Amino acid sequence: MATPDAIVSVTGISRAYGRKIAVDHADLTLSRGCILGLLGASGSGKSTLLRTIAGLESVDAGTIAIDGQIVSKPGRMTPPEARRVGMVFQDFALFPHLTVAQNVGFGLKGHPDRDVVVANLLERLRLADRHKAFPHALSGGEQQRVALARALARDPAVILLDEPFSSLDGFLRAEVREDLVQALRDSRTSAIVVTHDAEDAMMMADDLALMDAGRIIQTGTPQDLYAHPTSVAAARLLGPLNLVVARVSEGVATSVLGRKAFSAPDGSAWMAIRPTDLKLTGPQDGIRARVVSVSFAGGFNVVRARTGSETLSLHLTGQAPPVGAAVGVVVDAERLMMLPVSCDNVRQ
Numbered sequence: 001m002a003t004p005d006a007i008v009s010v011t012g013i014s015r016a017y018g019r020k021i022a023v024d025h026a027d028l029t030l031s032r033g034c035i036l037g038l039l040g041a042s043g044s045g046k047s048t049l050l051r052t053i054a055g056l057e058s059v060d061a062g063t064i065a066i067d068g069q070i071v072s073k074p075g076r077m078t079p080p081e082a083r084r085v086g087m088v089f090q091d092f093a094l095f096p097h098l099t100v101a102q103n104v105g106f107g108l109k110g111h112p113d114r115d116v117v118v119a120n121l122l123e124r125l126r127l128a129d130r131h132k133a134f135p136h137a138l139s140g141g142e143q144q145r146v147a148l149a150r151a152l153a154r155d156p157a158v159i160l161l162d163e164p165f166s167s168l169d170g171f172l173r174a175e176v177r178e179d180l181v182q183a184l185r186d187s188r189t190s191a192i193v194v195t196h197d198a199e200d201a202m203m204m205a206d207d208l209a210l211m212d213a214g215r216i217i218q219t220g221t222p223q224d225l226y227a228h229p230t231s232v233a234a235a236r237l238l239g240p241l242n243l244v245v246a247r248v249s250e251g252v253a254t255s256v257l258g259r260k261a262f263s264a265p266d267g268s269a270w271m272a273i274r275p276t277d278l279k280l281t282g283p284q285d286g287i288r289a290r291v292v293s294v295s296f297a298g299g300f301n302v303v304r305a306r307t308g309s310e311t312l313s314l315h316l317t318g319q320a321p322p323v324g325a326a327v328g329v330v331v332d333a334e335r336l337m338m339l340p341v342s343c344d345n346v347r348q
Contacts, residue, residue, distance in 0.1 A: 007030050037209070038192055217234050232272070292311065299317070
């Protein structure tokens with residue numbers, strides 16, 4: 001449903017390839033001036049959804065509106081060049097035989113202020129000193145900024161970015177991500193960023209849409225979705241998870257992690273908590289457990305501790321106990337999550 005501040009409104013769209021349904025009745029809203037993260041695992045349909053918004057794929061059902069104008073519905077598709085959409089692809093798709101300035105100005109042929117627009121964009125994205133360079137002479141981060149500048153050159157209503165950091169690693173990935181977000185904020189450009197990486201999504205986006213098996217399964221702010229997922233699939237998309245079986249009786253769920261109110265019929269449910277929300281103490285306190293493995297992960301240790309039939313994962317800073325040590329596991333009760341059991345919530 002379109003709202004006055006929506007720059008993109010996707011309503012009930014579906015897209016199939018033969019019998020394979022790539023997008024299944026998806027609803028999505030991008031507010032004007034905001035960055036929306038579309039997060040999902042590989043094959044979840046997120047890139048196909050992005051391509052329907054860009055006009056590179058038709059829809060089998062539903063509508064897509066950009067800036068209040070319907071651009072896609074069954075039997076009708078406004079071409080990409082008429083949508084005021086800028087696209088940044090995974091491989092950047094720069095023209096190897098053109099300089100940085102020529103790449104940025106490629107879509108502005110005949111524009112009276114082409115040189116001024118290009119110069120302003122290169123200055124804004126810290127590329128002015130690279131204007132004569134060819135793509136092969138650029139770093140990965142510089143190539144990405146050139147691709148973004150080219151997308152911004154035609155003053156689009158929305159920028160669409162498909163896995164923009166997939167070819168970058170480590171420090172460069174974080175640096176380019178910060179540059180990209182700052183450039184989008186400075187230009188007040190609305191954007192949709194497709195990614196399979198939860199950290200990228202949460203650090204970039206004002207709002208998130210979680211996608212699984214072609215469906216949008218939950219939307220909201222990164223903070224709300226991280227703390228209050230409504231399904232196991234949603235919780236897993238946003239980071240590591242301890243998942244244990246709980247028994248629900250008269251509105252109270254009970255598991256090895258503790259007790260929590262849960263408005264659900266009597267029976268089974270999932271009780272979940274993030275590894276960062278568990279702490280270790282002496283074996284006389286907390287949940288009695290024994291350390292079964294310790295792995296160094298840079299800024300923290302991943303400790304796995306066995307209690308009864310459950311193995312809990314903890315992310316701990318500082319010195320970790322040795323394998324075999326008896327410990328107590330302390331649960332941050334405020335961070336416990338209750339999730340329903342359904343056919344797509346089978347523990348893996």
